[in-house]
Amino acid sequence: MAAMHTRRRAGASPTLSERIYAQLKQMIFDFELLPGDLFSEADIVARVGASRTPVREALQRLRREGYLEVHLRSGWQVRPLDFRTLEQLYDVRIVLECAALERLCAMAEPPPAIVALCGVWDVPLARRRGDEALSEEDRAFHTSLVAAAGNDEMARIHRDVSERIHIVRRLDFTQAARISATYDEHAAILEAIVRRRADLAKRLMSDHIAVSRDEVRKITLHMLHEARERHAREEKAWGTP
Amino acid sequence: MAAMHTRRRAGASPTLSERIYAQLKQMIFDFELLPGDLFSEADIVARVGASRTPVREALQRLRREGYLEVHLRSGWQVRPLDFRTLEQLYDVRIVLECAALERLCAMAEPPPAIVALCGVWDVPLARRRGDEALSEEDRAFHTSLVAAAGNDEMARIHRDVSERIHIVRRLDFTQAARISATYDEHAAILEAIVRRRADLAKRLMSDHIAVSRDEVRKITLHMLHEARERHAREEKAWGTP
DNA sequence: GCCCTTCTCCTTGTATACCAGTTGGCATAC
DNA sequence: GTATGCCAACTGGTATACAAGGAGAAGGGC
Numbered sequence: 001m002a003a004m005h006t007r008r009r010a011g012a013s014p015t016l017s018e019r020i021y022a023q024l025k026q027m028i029f030d031f032e033l034l035p036g037d038l039f040s041e042a043d044i045v046a047r048v049g050a051s052r053t054p055v056r057e058a059l060q061r062l063r064r065e066g067y068l069e070v071h072l073r074s075g076w077q078v079r080p081l082d083f084r085t086l087e088q089l090y091d092v093r094i095v096l097e098c099a100a101l102e103r104l105c106a107m108a109e110p111p112p113a114i115v116a117l118c119g120v121w122d123v124p125l126a127r128r129r130g131d132e133a134l135s136e137e138d139r140a141f142h143t144s145l146v147a148a149a150g151n152d153e154m155a156r157i158h159r160d161v162s163e164r165i166h167i168v169r170r171l172d173f174t175q176a177a178r179i180s181a182t183y184d185e186h187a188a189i190l191e192a193i194v195r196r197r198a199d200l201a202k203r204l205m206s207d208h209i210a211v212s213r214d215e216v217r218k219i220t221l222h223m224l225h226e227a228r229e230r231h232a233r234e235e236k237a238w239g240t241p
Numbered sequence: 242m243a244a245m246h247t248r249r250r251a252g253a254s255p256t257l258s259e260r261i262y263a264q265l266k267q268m269i270f271d272f273e274l275l276p277g278d279l280f281s282e283a284d285i286v287a288r289v290g291a292s293r294t295p296v297r298e299a300l301q302r303l304r305r306e307g308y309l310e311v312h313l314r315s316g317w318q319v320r321p322l323d324f325r326t327l328e329q330l331y332d333v334r335i336v337l338e339c340a341a342l343e344r345l346c347a348m349a350e351p352p353p354a355i356v357a358l359c360g361v362w363d364v365p366l367a368r369r370r371g372d373e374a375l376s377e378e379d380r381a382f383h384t385s386l387v388a389a390a391g392n393d394e395m396a397r398i399h400r401d402v403s404e405r406i407h408i409v410r411r412l413d414f415t416q417a418a419r420i421s422a423t424y425d426e427h428a429a430i431l432e433a434i435v436r437r438r439a440d441l442a443k444r445l446m447s448d449h450i451a452v453s454r455d456e457v458r459k460i461t462l463h464m465l466h467e468a469r470e471r472h473a474r475e476e477k478a479w480g481t482p
Numbered sequence: 483g484c485c486c487t488t489c490t491c492c493t494t495g496t497a498t499a500c501c502a503g504t505t506g507g508c509a510t511a512c
Numbered sequence: 513g514t515a516t517g518c519c520a521a522c523t524g525g526t527a528t529a530c531a532a533g534g535a536g537a538a539g540g541g542c
Contacts, residue, residue, distance in 0.1 A: 042524080281493065
């Protein structure tokens with residue numbers, strides 16, 4: 001099923017729409033387009049140098065995926081961060097990943113993908129990575145786990161959910177303590193899978209994701225608080241009543 | 242947040258793209274466009290009487306949702322029914338609905354939506370409905386159950402998955418025995434929820450969906466065969482070579 | 483008769499033109 | 513000074529025009 005979408009990719013020439021889609025999504029993830037930002041299709045046309053047709057196609061896709069909103073004849077907006085929605089997506093991840101663990105532990109042999117993950121996460125302190133790349137590695141861990149369970153549709157849904165969360169998930173890897181905990185917890189989950197301890201694996205995973213969810217909430221609230229203070233300072237400087 | 246999507250709806254005028262999207266999806270569901278059928282954008286333009294732009298928007302959306310495929314400069318195709326994918330989607334439903342049941346049974350009180358469902362499904366034989374409408378009622382049952390659990394994102398994903406399955410799910414309600422079983426099983430699940438028997442509810446639901454999954458596979462093969470024969474007769478009547 | 487080449491038509495992808503409706507500002511009346 | 517109504521510019525939705533490339537038929541060589 002996943003392969004069905006790749007037919008064009010074989011031609012090595014993604015369409016203009018797809019490149020613009022990827023470019024815009026990257027801009028959103030890089031906060032080059034801030035949540036709440038207003039813009040028009042003409043703005044994007046000017047930035048990417050294409051015509052409205054592929055730009056609109058990309059925008060509509062991003063809208064369906066929850067990143068943008070369109071107001072009829074009043075312009076586009078980067079959808080503001082909604083913590084309630086993000087936390088609900090975290091909970092969807094818990095449900096999907098625990099279901100995947102259940103299936104993985106019921107298998108006669110751990111799939112090769114699981115064994116490969118052990119080589120990444122069950123390593124001594126010296127070989128552990130940090131910074132930005134770890135965020136991608138973390139996503140790969142969870143994505144591979146679900147994919148290894150064998151349900152392609154579940155994997156696709158999980159991938160979309162994870163990507164949607166990724167914009168705030170990255171913030172969790174800015175603290176050394178959280179990085180260390182991630183390595184330990186991933187290793188523990190893998191060990192539980194290899195030992196066929198389904199209940200243990202599910203409990204570890206639930207806690208792992210729930211802690212991340214709560215940490216990100218704190219970090220984001222902190223960011224929001226700072227943004228509000230900055231906003232207040234600027235208002236004061238401007239002399240606005 | 243949900244209200245933000247309603248801005249256009251307030252104007253009571255869905256866009257042309259959306260109407261075409263709904264129309265095409267209905268045609269797919271009614272087997273007016275058969276799985277495997279090939280067609281071009283010009284064909285659709287002629288049928289719906291709009292220009293290519295909104296038609297393309299609708300087609301692209303249906304493609305992202307898994308109903309269609311596009312072959313570069315070779316036209317469009319209704320994605321053939323893929324039983325592996327459909328069964329995987331059924332399994333996703335099992336996972337999501339069981340998670341919803343878990344949450345529902347953990348609540349202090351059953352939400353009003355659950356109580357309302359009892360009035361529909363826990364009824365004597367005389368008040369039971371049959372035929373086409375039951376299919377929609379069934380979808381409403383499962384959708385409401387997940388929605389009542391309180392996770393909007395999970396409900397949205399579940400709704401999309403259910404809709405995708407619906408094309409074959411309907412066929413399950415053409416047999417009296419299956420209709421009767423559906424009433425009984427839904428009533429049993431609701432009772433388990435009201436009595437806070439999470440494990441029982443989950444087991445009943447798992448079996449309920451799994452049986453449906455297996456039944457539908459059999460029926461679909463039969464229906465598809467009939468549709469192809471009808472299609473062939475019409476072609477013959479039209480004198481198409 | 484069969485295979486290979488070529489050429490034309492048709493396909494989707496992209497760019498542009500047109501339309502209806504919204505918005506914000508400016509002129510005007512009070 | 514304030515309120516109000518109108519207008520012009522701008523917006524997304526829709527229609528049309530153009531471009532590039534592939535599928536398949538037609539025709540020539542053998």
